[in-house]
Amino acid sequence: MSYYLSERMIKQLCGKPAFDHGFQLYTKGFTSLLGQDIDNRTYEAEVQDEKLQLHVLVHIDDNGDARTTCTCSNYQATHKRCGHIAALLLKIQELESFAAAPELEYPSLLHSPAGKNLATGQLTPRSLTEESFLGDQLLGLFAGSYKRKSVAATRFDQREPMDVQFIFKLYPYDYERYMLGVELRVGLKRLYIVHRIRELLASLRKFTSCSFTKHFTYNPELHSFSQADHDLLQELMAIDEHERTFNHSRMYAGTGKNAVSDRMLIIPPAFWPRIRAQLAVNEHAHLSIDGILTEPLRFVDGPLPLEFEFDASAGDHHYVMHIQGLNRMTVLDEYGLVMVDGALMNVEPNECARLTEMKQLLEQSPHDVIHIQPEVIESIMEKVVPGLMKLGQVQVSQSISDRIVQTPLKAKLYLDRIRGRLLAGLDFQYGNITINPLDDHRDRRSGESILVRKGEEERRILELMEQASFARTEGGFFMTNEMMSLIFYTIRFRSLRSCSRFMQQQR
Structure with a gap:
């Protein structure tokens, strides 16, 4: 026996919210049939929803049950019949309304009256509870038209490209010790602060929507990212997964004003080389210093702007070493980085450790000067000066150089x-x-x-x-x-x- 669709049946299949959405699409003529097999009751259509062109399939079997698929993100995430499916079902009702077939009181012969008790009026489709659904999904994985969705823009993408700012900040976790953290600003014409960065990264990973403010919501069906931004976001998603897997966020929890906010994602040093590689081709990264954004993040090569000057102390037989430039530097030894004048410089880990210890030594001196006893000056010249020459410029005053003896051993x-x-x-x-x-x-x-x-x-x-x-x-x-x-x-x-x-x- 054949049964034809009614609005009541479609509403029970899809639920009232999806039915109302689909009814608007159907009445506006946004449902275009691409193919139909009336004998087998199989229909294929394209449904236009704002700027989206969505592909919908419906098959009604001999029991009157409807098996459906849709390419929208809501259906892909929940497998619940959406408004686009409801629009095609209404189109099918229009096509089959001439047939004199009895109307079902319930969505199909396989649903009992007790199944009407869902809060939204939506009945669970059989394909969600039977093994046939798994077979349909397996077929979809290997169908020729299958393509994994991406948040990155493609060549002929009609989605609107998003603007992104990657803002890197210093996070103090110990005395004179820092980690690197990143915050995001995302939007179209206007950039919005991402207050919950992990929520956005999870949405990008699942290809679902994410609301930033009441004025803007990211929708993967409508918005895309440039390839460079997408690649850097992929690395941040990997850090987020690593953080959730090992619960590393507790390591940087902090207290009071030093607590890590939901806006910031801490970058573990092990992930920095991959982040660094992406920053080389991304122009949307900035460094925040005391709340002031730099121009696009810069990496500077060459020697550090450090000067070490050795001189004899006036009035006694002691020596002094003057240090210039170290107070302008922030050392991130775990990353092999030194931040100076709004730029980042790559420095060997051993040299970073020496710079950190030298900064601690200078804290005991108010004038960036280290006093040297006469009995250790020879060891300083032999062991310390060669190391200092790797860090910056070394100058020795004439009064000291005249006393230096260099003869063969x-x-x-x-x-x-x-x-x-x-x-x-x-x-x-x-x-x-x-x-x-x-x-x-x-x-x-x-x-x-x-x-x-x-x-x-x-x-x-x-x-x-x-x-x-x-x-x-x-x-x-x-x-x-x-x-x-x-x-x-x-x-x-x-x-x-x-x-x-x-x-x-x-x-």
Whole structure:
């Protein structure tokens, strides 16, 4: 037996809100049939809803039950019959109204009277409760017309492109320690602050609508993003998923004014390289410094604007190091970044850590000056200055440079054998300055000179002595193993001679 559709039946199938929406579309003539098979009662149509062209399919089986699909986001998210389906059902009613068939009291023979108790008047379609629905969905996945929806604009996209601002801010989570966070502003002609950034990212991921204010709602059917903005949003969605999976937001919860707001998404350092790659091709990213937006976010290459100047302190024998430019910098060592003058600079992690510690040292000095005792100035010149030259410019005053002594290293090894032991003494000689490396004792040294030692060469020689199985004493080395002594004479001693100007003396 065949049954024809009635308005009451369509209202029960779709629910009153969807029916009212569909009735408006139908009466305005926005439903255009693309194909029909009257014998099998299968209909295909295009329904226009504002600027959207939606594809709708309806099949009415022998039991009078309607199986339906629609390409709108509401149906894709909920699988409940929408106003576009109701519009096509009304069109089908018009086409089949001439047939003399009995009218069903309920949507189909498979629905009982008890099924009318839904709050909206909508009955659950059979396809949602039976395995046939899964088969239909599986077929749709592999149909030739299937295409995964995207929020990014395509070549012939008719959706209106959205404008986006990515605003990067510093989030303090400890004393002089910062994380990077990002906030969004989105809109068409006017940009609106995204007060709940995670809600928007979830909507983009699910291809559903999201309301920013009462004046504007993002609708994926109407709005799109440029490819560059879409790619950066994809990275933010990955951070959001990571945050929800591991509940990392608690790590940055904070309290009071330092609490992370719903507007901000913290960027974990592990995600920064991927964000950095997207920022290289995106012109809509800005840096917020004390509430002031910079021009598009800039990355600057080259040396840091740092200057270190060494000078002798007036009136005494101390030395001072003046530092200029460090107070303008914010160090984000976990990201390998330094923020200076509204721009970001990539810096090696070890150098970032040194900058952070140096800033802490300067907090103890009111004038960006570090005082240096005379007994450590040589070590400063040997170990600190080469590292400072990697960070910025280093200047040494004439009063200090005149005292600096730079002469080649000459190592002297004294060997003796007493009671079966091979004894060794080692001296490092720089001109007329002799140094015992085990007790750092120096002979015939001028108090005014500043010796710059060859630290790497000295360390290499000491390592070779240890590799030769020498044992250390307070003033020298000794070895008791005869075989190791022979190996030292035949093999190890050659390595020592190749390190620097090396002299052997037998005692």
